[in-house]
Amino acid sequence: MDNLSVDHLIGIKDLTKKDIELIFKTADSFKQVINRPIKKVPSLRDITIANLFFENSTRTRLSFELAEKRLSADTVNFSAASSSVKKGETLIDTVNNILAMKVDLVVMRHPNPGAAKFLSERIDARVVNAGDGTHEHPTQALLDAYSIREKHGEDFKGKKVVIVGDISHSRVALSNIFCLQKLGAEVMVCGPTTLIPKHIDSLGVKVEHNLRKALEWCDVANMLRIQLERQEIKYFPSLREYTMLYGLDKALLDSLDKEITVMHPGPINRGVEISSDVADSDQSIILQQVENGVAIRMAVIYLLAAKINRS
Amino acid sequence: MMEKRTILNSKHLEITLRRLASQLKENHQDFTNTVLIGLQPKGIFVLERIKEILEADLNQELTCGQLDITFYRDDFRRREQPLIPSVTNIDFIIEDKKVVLIDDVLYTGRSIRSGLEALLAFGRPKQVELMILVDRQFERHLPIQADYIGKTVNTLTSQVVLVEWKQNEGQDQVYLVNQEDKNG
Numbered sequence: 324m325d326n327l328s329v330d331h332l333i334g335i336k337d338l339t340k341k342d343i344e345l346i347f348k349t350a351d352s353f354k355q356v357i358n359r360p361i362k363k364v365p366s367l368r369d370i371t372i373a374n375l376f377f378e379n380s381t382r383t384r385l386s387f388e389l390a391e392k393r394l395s396a397d398t399v400n401f402s403a404a405s406s407s408v409k410k411g412e413t414l415i416d417t418v419n420n421i422l423a424m425k426v427d428l429v430v431m432r433h434p435n436p437g438a439a440k441f442l443s444e445r446i447d448a449r450v451v452n453a454g455d456g457t458h459e460h461p462t463q464a465l466l467d468a469y470s471i472r473e474k475h476g477e478d479f480k481g482k483k484v485v486i487v488g489d490i491s492h493s494r495v496a497l498s499n500i501f502c503l504q505k506l507g508a509e510v511m512v513c514g515p516t517t518l519i520p521k522h523i524d525s526l527g528v529k530v531e532h533n534l535r536k537a538l539e540w541c542d543v544a545n546m547l548r549i550q551l552e553r554q555e556i557k558y559f560p561s562l563r564e565y566t567m568l569y570g571l572d573k574a575l576l577d578s579l580d581k582e583i584t585v586m587h588p589g590p591i592n593r594g595v596e597i598s599s600d601v602a603d604s605d606q607s608i609i610l611q612q613v614e615n616g617v618a619i620r621m622a623v624i625y626l627l628a629a630k631i632n633r634s
Numbered sequence: 635m636m637e638k639r640t641i642l643n644s645k646h647l648e649i650t651l652r653r654l655a656s657q658l659k660e661n662h663q664d665f666t667n668t669v670l671i672g673l674q675p676k677g678i679f680v681l682e683r684i685k686e687i688l689e690a691d692l693n694q695e696l697t698c699g700q701l702d703i704t705f706y707r708d709d710f711r712r713r714e715q716p717l718i719p720s721v722t723n724i725d726f727i728i729e730d731k732k733v734v735l736i737d738d739v740l741y742t743g744r745s746i747r748s749g750l751e752a753l754l755a756f757g758r759p760k761q762v763e764l765m766i767l768v769d770r771q772f773e774r775h776l777p778i779q780a781d782y783i784g785k786t787v788n789t790l791t792s793q794v795v796l797v798e799w800k801q802n803e804g805q806d807q808v809y810l811v812n813q814e815d816k817n818g
Contacts, residue, residue: 325718345718352719356705360727361755364705394705629711 327626331443331450334459335501343505347469349622350615357393357617367396370628373421375431376453377403377414377438382589382613383453383463387430390620396628399426414438415445422446427631428624431455449627457492463588464498466619468506470612471543474584479506485537486510487569488547488596489518489558495547495588500526513537514569517558534569538579545586546571546597562595572598576606584608637812641768641787641795644806650784651680654765655687657782658734665696667760668732673749674702674720677737679799680767684736699724701735706748722752729757734782738797740766743778768795768808 327342335343356364372391376384384400391398401421418429429446431439432453439452454460468479475482484503490496490512503510504527511529512519524530531537538544549565559565571585585597585607593599602609642650662668665688672681678700685698704719735749746764753759765782770789789795789810797808 349719352702352704352722355722356755359755360757363755365751366705366707366710625705631711 327630330627330630331439331452332461332623332627333439333443333450333452335461335464335498335505336459338461338502338505340505340507343465343468343502346465346619346622346626347472349626350469350618353393353621353625354615354618357614357621363393363395365395366625367391367394367628370394370396370427370631371425372396372398372428372430372624373426374398374400374453375418375421375429375433376401377431377433378454380432380453382616383432383460386613386616387451387453387462387620390617390624391430393617394621394625394628396428396624399424414442418442418446422448428628449631451623451627454494456494457497458494459498459501460494461498461502462616462620462623463495464502465623466612466616467495467499467545467586467588468502469619470586470608470615471503471508471584473611473615474608475542479503479508482508482543483541484508484510484543484545485513485531485541486545486547487513487534487537487571489550490514490523490547491518491520491558492550493547499545500528504528511537511540515559515565534571535575538571538575538583541583543584543586544571545588547588548590548592549595566595570594570596570598571601573600573604576601576604582606586612589613639810640807641810642785642808644800647806647808650767651683652687654767654782654784655684655691658684658765659688659691661763662732662734665692665694667730668734669697669699669726669728670734670736671699671701671724671728671753673735673737673745674700674704674722676739676797677735679797679802680738680765681736684765697726699726701749701752703745703748703752706752708744708748724756727757728753728759730760731757732761732763733759734763734765736765738767739795740764740769740778740780740783741773741795743774743776746778747776767797770795 328339329337374387426448428449430451430453433455436456436458438455439450443450452461486496486499500510511531513531513534519530585601587597587609591602670681672678685696689696700723702720702722763781766780767784769780769783769786771786792813793810794813795810800806
């Protein structure tokens with residue numbers, strides 16, 4: 324059985340371990356493709372994809388767009404800032420209008436949790452969630468896990484990963500927790516109490532409030548961005564204090580008795596959650612994450628498109 | 635009972651491979667500007683044997699690669715299952731090289747068409763030739779013919795040509811079975 328068990332990619336929660344491994348295996352081939360002189364394959368030449376971004380994004384949108392173009396799909400882009408959403412159109416109406424133009428697959432980012440699921444139940448096209456509010460960001464989790472696999476090997480059993488920062492507002496954290504646990508890794512979250520959801524331990528993750536202890540425990544540290552735009556109220560006294568307690572700098576990294584891998588989903592606030600010399604060090608795989616993002620998104624779109632039956 | 639007709643036994647297969655290697659040598663002499671590329675998944679076994687014979691004969695290493703054509707196929711989404719790719723292993727540029735594409739069975743010609751397209755991602759070759767172990771003639775969907783042919787057979791659409799290798803199935807042989815028998 325070499326087929327995804329789902330018709331849409333809404334969240335990692337819906338995927339099986341086998342799905343994730345299939346995506347990784349397919350991404351291996353696409354990674355070869357994007358490192359060739361001609362980085363394009365014709366697989367999806369009769370597929371049209373709409374990228375609907377109801378929330379700002381640079382990296383994810385570019386990454387999706389590049390993935391689609393390298394598969395030879397036709398793409399249309401839509402961003403809320405320049406659209407009729409501002410004029411009061413509902414999500415379903417916007418999307419139905421776009422679908423009337425015969426689109427096969429929709430990649431959507433939306434500020435409301437559950438928007439991707441809502442859409443997938445109502446339209447006749449495949450949906451890929453590119454981030455829905457504070458819920459999930461599945462392709463980010465897949466590319467993070469894929470980057471860990473590349474560095475630490477295929478077997479996740481016994482691998483220890485700590486996610487540091489704003490867990491409460493992070494869709495990356497939630498998707499990462501699901502993904503890493505399905506693959507068999509142990510997950511810990513670390514941050515100030517105000518940024519860690521109260522019942523997160525019910526997901527089976529460890530909770531630690533001391534960054535040094537968390538780093539001593541882990542093999543991989545995923546440093547999340549402090550999302551200033553998502554903090555209506557102050558969750559910590561000042562950025563300076565956050566950096567002092569939860570920022571990763573070279574001195575702290577070098578004082579550990581083992582070499583851990585440092586990740587960051589971007590965009591980086593240099594000097595806040597991570598210092599420049601750590602971000603640019605050999606232990607950081609931040610740029611590999613970006614490269615792998617294209618391969619993972621190509622794999623996801625390729626596998627979902629394979630389920631669109633023309634005949 | 636499964637009816638199985640042998641096309642080439644291990645002895646004949648060896649003779650055929652040696653003849654194909656000689657023909658290649660005749661046209662490419664010292665192979666300075668020639669690269670051999672096997673099509674995944676099954677052409678690479680033919681390539682391996684041809685390479686072995688030629689390298690022993692010429693006492694030099696040949697430039698060889700493996701090409702996967704999955705993403706270039708024309709039957710994507712016309713199958714039940716998505717096609718899962720194999721490895722492409724071409725760590726050289728084929729710009730201005732003479733390329734010999736190698737596969738085990740030539741049937742409709744669609745794989746070779748995909749192979750030609752996939753090849754372009756690695757440069758513009760000076761010339762492309764096709765070597766085939768078994769040619770199922772009169773079954774072509776596309777105007778594609780091989781330059782080097784191991785054995786030509788006439789088959790029915792309902793039949794399948796299977797090539798087995800000693801390192802995989804225990805012995806070298808090529809045989810013909812009916813499709814229903816293979817699936818059953």
